[in-house]
Each structure stands twice: as structure tokens, then as C-alpha cells.
Amino acid sequence: MAGAPxxxxxxxxxxxxxxxxxxxxxxxxxxxxxxxxxxxxxxxxAVLGLVIVVLLILVAVLAPLIAPYSPIAGGDxxxxxxxxxxxxxxxxxxxxxxxxxxxxxYGSRITLWVVMLVAVIATPIGVIIGTVAGxxxxxxxxxxxxxxxxxLAFPRLILALAFVAALGPGIENAIIAISITSWPPYxxxxxxxxxxxxxSDFIAxxxxxxxxxxxxxxxxxxxxxxxxxxxxxxxDMAGIILTAAGLGFLGLGAQPPMPExxxxxxxxxxxxxxxxxxxxxxxxxxxxxxxxFNLLGDGLRDVxxxxxxx
Amino acid sequence: MSRGGEHASALRSFLKRLAQFVIVLATTLLxxxxxxxxxxxxxxxxxxxxxxxxxxxxxxxxxTRKELGLDKPLAEQFVIYVKxxxxxxxxxxxxxxxxVMSDIAxxxxxxxxxxxxxxxxxxxxxxxxxxxxxxxxxxxIDQVVRFLGLVGYSIPIFWLGLMGxxxxxxxLGWVAGPGRIDVTYSYLYTPVTGIVLLDTLMQGQMDAFWDxxxxxxxxxxxxxxxxxxxxxxxxxxxxxxxxxxxxxxxxRVKGLxxxxxxxxxxxxxxxxxxxxxxxxxxxxxLEGSVLTETVFAWPGLGxxxxxxxxxxxxxxxxGGTIVIGTVFVLLxxxxxxxxxxxxxxxx
Numbered sequence: 001m002a003g004a005p006x007x008x009x010x011x012x013x014x015x016x017x018x019x020x021x022x023x024x025x026x027x028x029x030x031x032x033x034x035x036x037x038x039x040x041x042x043x044x045x046a047v048l049g050l051v052i053v054v055l056l057i058l059v060a061v062l063a064p065l066i067a068p069y070s071p072i073a074g075g076d077x078x079x080x081x082x083x084x085x086x087x088x089x090x091x092x093x094x095x096x097x098x099x100x101x102x103x104x105x106y107g108s109r110i111t112l113w114v115v116m117l118v119a120v121i122a123t124p125i126g127v128i129i130g131t132v133a134g135x136x137x138x139x140x141x142x143x144x145x146x147x148x149x150x151x152l153a154f155p156r157l158i159l160a161l162a163f164v165a166a167l168g169p170g171i172e173n174a175i176i177a178i179s180i181t182s183w184p185p186y187x188x189x190x191x192x193x194x195x196x197x198x199x200s201d202f203i204a205x206x207x208x209x210x211x212x213x214x215x216x217x218x219x220x221x222x223x224x225x226x227x228x229x230x231x232x233x234x235x236d237m238a239g240i241i242l243t244a245a246g247l248g249f250l251g252l253g254a255q256p257p258m259p260e261x262x263x264x265x266x267x268x269x270x271x272x273x274x275x276x277x278x279x280x281x282x283x284x285x286x287x288x289x290x291x292x293f294n295l296l297g298d299g300l301r302d303v304x305x306x307x308x309x310x
Numbered sequence: 311m312s313r314g315g316e317h318a319s320a321l322r323s324f325l326k327r328l329a330q331f332v333i334v335l336a337t338t339l340l341x342x343x344x345x346x347x348x349x350x351x352x353x354x355x356x357x358x359x360x361x362x363x364x365x366x367x368x369x370x371x372x373x374t375r376k377e378l379g380l381d382k383p384l385a386e387q388f389v390i391y392v393k394x395x396x397x398x399x400x401x402x403x404x405x406x407x408x409x410v411m412s413d414i415a416x417x418x419x420x421x422x423x424x425x426x427x428x429x430x431x432x433x434x435x436x437x438x439x440x441x442x443x444x445x446x447x448x449x450x451i452d453q454v455v456r457f458l459g460l461v462g463y464s465i466p467i468f469w470l471g472l473m474g475x476x477x478x479x480x481x482l483g484w485v486a487g488p489g490r491i492d493v494t495y496s497y498l499y500t501p502v503t504g505i506v507l508l509d510t511l512m513q514g515q516m517d518a519f520w521d522x523x524x525x526x527x528x529x530x531x532x533x534x535x536x537x538x539x540x541x542x543x544x545x546x547x548x549x550x551x552x553x554x555x556x557x558x559x560x561x562r563v564k565g566l567x568x569x570x571x572x573x574x575x576x577x578x579x580x581x582x583x584x585x586x587x588x589x590x591x592x593x594x595x596l597e598g599s600v601l602t603e604t605v606f607a608w609p610g611l612g613x614x615x616x617x618x619x620x621x622x623x624x625x626x627x628x629g630g631t632i633v634i635g636t637v638f639v640l641l642x643x644x645x646x647x648x649x650x651x652x653x654x655x656x657x
Contacts, residue, residue, distance in 0.1 A: 149334070150341035155597040155638045158615075159345070162631045165619050166349040242466055246601050249468045250616055265469050269605075272472055273480045280476075283469030291464035298460075 036303045046299020052292025060108040067102035071259045074098055082275045092277035094267060096257075100277065103259035104285045110260050111289060114175055114244045115237050121179040123233055126186025131221050133187070134194025135213070145191065152184040157243055164252040171254040174247045178240055185236070186229050193225040227304050235297035238290035245286045261286045331647050335639070342635045343395050346628045347388055400629030405621050410629035414611060418633070419504025420490060421603070421610030425595040427530035432537025433588055437577075439538070440545025444553060445572055455542050462539020467532070467598055471605035474528050486524040488607035495521050529606045536598070537591040544587040548580035555579075582653040589645030593638045 018035075022028035040046055059066060075081070075097025083093040091100035133144035156178075163177035164170075197203060198221075206220055247253040248262025256263065261282040268279025358375050359366075366374075375381055379390055394400070400410040443455035478484045486492065490506050495518035499510050507526065510519040552558065553576055561571045599612030607613070611630055618626035 146337060147341075150338050153338050153639045153642050154342065154345070155593070155635055157597050157600065158631050158634050158638075161600060161615070161619070162346065162349050162627060165624070165627050238464055242464075245466050246468065249466075249601065250604065251620070262466070262468075265466070265472065269472060272476055276476050279469070279472050283466055283472070286466045286469065287461075287464055290466075291460065294460055294464050 040299055040303045043299050043302060045295050046302070049292045049295025049297070049299060052288060053296050056108055056112060056289055056292065059105055060112045063106050063109055067099075067105040069099035069102040071098065071103045071106035072257045082271060082278070084275070085277055091281040092275070094264070094278050095271065100264075100281050103264060104261070104282055107259040107261045107264065107282065107285065108289075110171065110254055110258065111241055111244070111286075114171070114178070115240055115293075117175045118179050118182060118240050119233050119237070121175070122183040123186055123229060125179075126183035127190045127222060127225060127229055129183070130187035130190025130192075131194045131217050131225060134191035135198055135217055135221055137198075141191075144187070148184045148187045151181070152188070154181065156181040156239075157246060160243060160247060161250070161252065164247060169252045169255060171258070171260070174244055174253045177247075178243050182236060182240065185232060189228050189232055190222075190225045193228055194221050197221060197224055231297065231301045231304050234293065234300055237293035237297065241286060241290045241293065327647075327650065331643060335643055338639050338643070339636060340392070342632060342639065343392055344388070346631055346635075347391050349631075350391075350624055350628055351384070395632060400632065401625040403618065403623055403626040403629075405618060405623045405626065410626050413614065413626065414629060414633055416504070417609060417611050417614045420506075420608060421596065421599045421612060423505045423507065424526065424529055424533060424602070424608060424610065425592060425599065427526060428533025428595050429537050429588065429592045431530060431534025432541050432591060435534070436538040436541030437545050437584065440542035441549050441572065441577060443542065443546040444549030447550065452546075455546065459539045459543040462536055467536060468601045468605050470535075471529065471532055471602060474532055475605070478528055485528045486521065488605075490525055490608060491518065491522045492525075529602055529608060533595050533598070533602060537595060540591045540594070541584075541587055545580065545584060548583055549576060552576040552579045582649055585652070586645040586649050589641045589648075593641040596634055596637055599634075 014034075016027065017031045019027065019031065022031055040050075069075075075093060077097050080093055080097035082095060083089055085092040089099050089101065091104060094100055094103070129144050129148065133141040133148075159181050160174070160177040163180060164173050167173035167176065203216060203220060206216055211219070244253055245260075245262030245265070248260040249266045251263070251266065253262055254260035264282035265279050265286075268275075268277075268282070271278045358371055358378065358380065362370055362374050379387055382390075398411045402408065403410050403413055406413055439455050439458075443452040446452055475487065479487045491510075495510075495515070498515045498518045499506075499513045502509050502512070506522045507519065510516075510522055549572075553572075555576075558571060558576055561575050562568075566575070599608075599610055600616055601612070602608065603610045603612035604616055611634065615627055615630040615634075618624075618630070
């Protein structure tokens with residue numbers, strides 16, 4: 001059209017993203033992502049959550065650059081033990097003369113590791129059990145869902161505690177224990193989502209083309225379930241962090257001298273009254289990080305699952 | 311259909327539901343026992359060595375092994391284990407040498423006392439807060455309730471407990487420190503119910519009672535806060551649901567006062583799902599007792615379990631796990647049953 005002002009780079013990109021007739025599958029996907037992003041960024045608390053989580057990842061990755069001291073090697077016990085927060089030691093020092101700030105920084109790696117591994121272990125278990133149960137139906141469904149319900153009715157922390165007690169204390173065993181206790185909600189959600197698409201025409205069409213059951217489940221059903229499961233996993237992250245920290249606090253998680261936040265709070269308990277910072281600082285880190293995941297999860301739910309948002 | 315027929319069919323559907331409930335309960339509890347049995351078998355600690363020591367001669371070792379039934383096939387061991395668990399026999403605690411069940415009976419009232427107080431506080435404050443947040447949706451009070459809830463979901467309970475002790479006990483001196491009651495008062499009353507507040511009150515030991523109150527105040531308020539965070543959030547969402555219904559408009563059109571519309575009409579309809587929420591929050595507090603009781607040196611089931619853990623006393627750990635698990639499962643299922651019974655809409 002003659003006379004139309006030339007579009008700037010960014011508004012042309014926006015028009016491409018918001019095009020009602022996307023020319024390719026990728027354009028449609030980017031467009032959907034952009035719309036979701038726009039409604040996500042309207043929620044300042046959700047953005048704050050995202051910032052906290054991104055910061056956690058950055059701190060974990062860049063820990064050696066950020067931490068001024070070693071998180072493990074102790075300082076001089078005569079002069080550097082239990083010092084209050086100061087310019088040299090931002091969060092003070094602990095009973096071994098170690099810089100608490102450096103330990104909190106390195107502790108983010110453990111927290112992130114726990115959260116990632118639990119997500120990687122528990123999500124597939126839940127999704128596969130849920131979709132298989134939902135798609136197959138019949139007695140398979142009954143048996144799988146009965147097992148899921150049994151696990152769902154268990155107290156998570158106590159069960160994780162008993163598992164770790166049996167397997168022996170340690171971060172890997174804590175991760176296994178938390179994973180074993182956290183998959184059932186994902187199975188429930190995946191099954192519910194499967195039931196809504198199971199009898200739809202496109203599944204029938206795929207079936208008529210001769211696709212096998214595993215192909216239908218992995219290629220067509222799981223991709224449709226995954227977004228609600230991801231929201232749920234993100235909402236659960238805070239709970240996972242708190243459970244891991246709780247196990248650490250009871251001495252069943254990461255073992256010393258690893259700078260696990262829960263275990264650091266447990267150490268600080270001995271010096272609570274006179275050297276409050278030993279317990280306060282790592283606990284604050286747990287709080288901030290799980291708050292971040294909660295905010296992010298709430299925001300994601302509002303974007304991806306508008307039905308549940310209230 | 312005649313009235314009698316309706317009654318009969320209602321009764322039949324109730325019986326059917328009850329039968330379902332019993333089956334669900336039985337399989338869930340069996341699952342719980344199976345998991346603890348499995349945990350007990352994968353334990354790297356040899357239960358025989360835990361009893362006889364690692365320098366016992368082989369014949370003593372063999373005899374104890376037989377006495378414990380460890381020479382039998384695994385399936386048979388499991389059947390024996392289930393039978394014993396059903397009668398509340400979890401073996402003896404290695405640490406106290408008492409039967410685990412009698413140990414648990416001794417410490418459980420303390421846990422119950424704390425969790426009950428916490429739930430009462432959480433319900434009494436949480437429900438009005440949730441209702442207010444729903445009615446004044448989007449205002450400052452709604453934001454405050456939302457914030458309180460989010461913090462409650464994100465804060466580690468053991469850390470908040472320590473910070474509470476630091477502030478209210480060490481710095482301000484408003485409450486007493488860890489433990490249930492001061493040693494000075496601990497012989498002034500005889501434990502009858504095991505719930506110190508009740509025992510001291512019934513025996514007229516007012517000094518001891520107030521001391522117990524000042525000990526329980528901080529942990530109870532702490533648990534109350536966690537229960538409040540959950541209850542207020544759920545109340546808000548149930549109330550928003552109810553306030554959008556047509557009967558609320560009808561009640562308003564009829565000219566009822568806003569107070570009556572909210573507290574008598576809407577809240578009453580939201581009350582039924584709230585029972586489930588309160589039961590769940592109670593169950594969560596019982597479960598969380600392992601952390602709170604460690605922080606406050608509260609001699610309850612949670613502390614019993616963690617103590618036994620540190621001493622590799624697996625009988626005690628698994629017994630405690632089964633007891634807490636059973637209470638948890640029962641609360642879950644009973645609240646579900648209550649929900650169906652009380653709410654005519656689910657029939």
C-alpha cells in the first residue's frame with residue numbers, strides 16, 4: 001500500500017508474532033509463546049519469581065566467581081570463628097571460621113541439583129503412569145490409579161524420612177526419597193488430561209493410520225499433557241526445596257562439609273542466641289528461593305491454565 | 311417412586327459408598343505397611359547385629375535370627391509383619407527396650423496437643439481472613455492475605471521456629487524456651503491424659519498450667535500460622551466461588567444485610583469443602599511435627615522418630631511412620647467421606 005509509514009523493526013516482529021494466519025508451525029508456536037509472555041509479564045509478582053529463579057541459576061553456575069572464599073576450607077579458628085556480618089564477611093562466619101556468604105552461594109548448586117534431579121526423575125514416572133492409565137483404561141487404569149492413590153495418601157516428609165533412614169543419609173538418597181514421594185500428583189494430572197483427549201477425532205485419525213499405542217501415547221498424548229504437568233512441577237519445586245532442606249536440617253540430607261542450606265541452619269542452632277547469623281542467613285536463602293518458585297509457579301499457572309486461576 | 315423406596319435407595323448408595331471406603335482404606339493401609347516392610351528390608355543395618363552386637367558367637371546370632379523370624383521366606387515374613395502391625399505390635403525399640411507401641415502411646419499426646427492447638431488457631435483466624443479477602447477482592451486486605459499465604463508456603467518451618475525462639479524467647483523474653491514445662495513444675499502434677507495443659511488444669515496446678523501455656527504458645531502459634539496460610543487461601547477460593555452464585559444475588563435482592571449474605575448464606579455453603587481442608591491441614595501439622603518438635607525439644611512422636619533415626623532404631627522409626635501414616639490416611643479418607651455425607655450436592 002502506497003503511503004503507509006515504514007514499520008519499525010520491532011513492530012514488524014510483533015506483527016509477525018501476532019499474525020492471525022501464521023505461515024508455519026514455528027511462527028504459530030512463537031506467536032503463542034509471545035502471547036503467554038505478554039500476559040506473564042503483566043503480573044509483577046510472577047516476574048519477581050522468575051528473576052529470583054534466574055538469579056538462583058546464575059549464582060549456581062557462577063559460584064566460583066561470586067564466592068570470595070572457599071565454602072569448605074575452614075578459617076583460622078582463633079580469629080575467624082563466628083564473626084558477625086561485616087564488610088569482609090557479608091553474612092558472618094560459622095563455627096569453622098568459614099565465610100557463610102560463600103557457603104550460601106555454593107549451597108545454591110546443591111538446591112538446584114536436588115530440584116532438577118527430582119523433576120527429571122519424578123515427572124517422567126508420573127506422566128507415563130498417568131497417560132498409560134488414562135489411555136489404556138480398564139483394569140490397567142484401576143490398578144495404576146489405586147497405586148497412585150495409595151502413594152498420594154502417604155505423608156511425604158515422613159515417608160521420605162523413612163526411606164532416607166533405610167538407604168542411609170546423603171544427598172542422592174534424599175533425592176531418591178523425595179522423587180518416590182512426589183510423582184503421584186503428576187500421574188493424576190496426566191491421566192485427567194489424557195481422558196480429555198483420548199476419544200477425540202485426531203487420536204482416532206492417528207489410530208486409523210496404524211499408529212501403535214506407544215506411538216500414540218508418546219507422540220500425541222504426552223505433548224498435550226506436558227504443560228499442565230510442568231505448571232504443577234514448578235508449583236511443587238518450593239515444596240521439594242523445603243523437604244530437602246528439612247531432611248538436611250535433621251542430618252539426613254547432604255553431609256558435612258557440603259554447604260547444604262538446611263544442614264547449615266542445623267549447625268546454626270547451636271549458636272542461635274549469641275551468633276544468630278549462622279542459622280539466619282542460610283534459612284533466609286531457602287525462604288527466598290522457595291518464594292521465587294512459588295511466585296513463578298502461580299504466574300505460570302495463570303498463563304498456561306487460565307481455568308485454574310482464581 | 312415412593313418415599314420408602316427413596317430411603318432404601320439412599321441407604322443402599324450409602325452402604326455402597328461405605329463399602330468402597332472400607333476397601334480404599336484397607337488397601338491404602340496395606341500399601342503403607344508394605345512400603346514400611348520394604349524399607350525395613352532394604353535397611354543396610356542388620357537387625358540381628360543391632361540386637362546382639364557384632365562380636366556375638368555364631369550360634370547366638372543364628373538363634374536371634376530365628377527368633378526374629380528372619381530365616382523364613384520373604385512372603386511369610388510379610389504376612390507375619392502385617393498381622394503384627396494390625397494388632398499394633400511393631401516390636402521392641404532397641405533404644406528404650408520398651409515395645410514401640412507403648413513408647414508411641416506415651417509420646418503421642420504431646421504431638422496431638424500441639425497439632426490441635428495449631429489447627430484451632432489456624433481455623434479461627436484463617437477462615438475470617440479468607441472470607442474477608444474474598445469479599446474485598448483485589449483490595450489491600452486481599453493482597454495481605456495472599457502475601458501471608460505465599461510466605462507460609464515458602465518459609466522453612468524449622469527456620470521460622472528458630473527465629474521465633476531467638477526473638478520471643480532470647481531477646482524479648484515473652485515466652486518460655488524449648489520443652490513442654492519447666493522442670494520445677496514437672497512433678498507437681500500426675501500425667502493422666504498426657505496433655506499437659508489439661509492435666510495441670512484439672513489438678514488445679516495453676517502455676518504449672520501457666521508455665522505450660524508459655525511453653526506451648528510459640529510452637530502453637532507457629533503451627534497455627536502454617537495452618538492459617540493454607541486455610542485462608544482455600545477459604546478465599548471457595549468463597550469467591552459461592553459469591554458468584556445466583557442464590558447470593560437472590561439473597562441480596564431479597565434485602566438481606568450484607569453480613570447475613572456473607573456469613574450465613576455463602577460461608578455455610580463453603581463450609582463443607584472447608585472441613586476437608588481443615589482435616590488436611592491437621593494431617594499436615596502432624597506430619598510436620600518431626601521438624602517442629604526437633605526445634606522446640608517437644609517430647610512428641612516427631613522427636614521420638616528423629617531420635618530413633620539417629621540411633622538406627624528401625625523398629626521405632628517404622629512404627630512411628632505407620633502410626634503417623636495411618637492417622638494421615640484416616641484423616642484424608644474420613645474428611646472425604648464427611649464431605650460426601652454433609653454435602654447433598656455430591657449425592
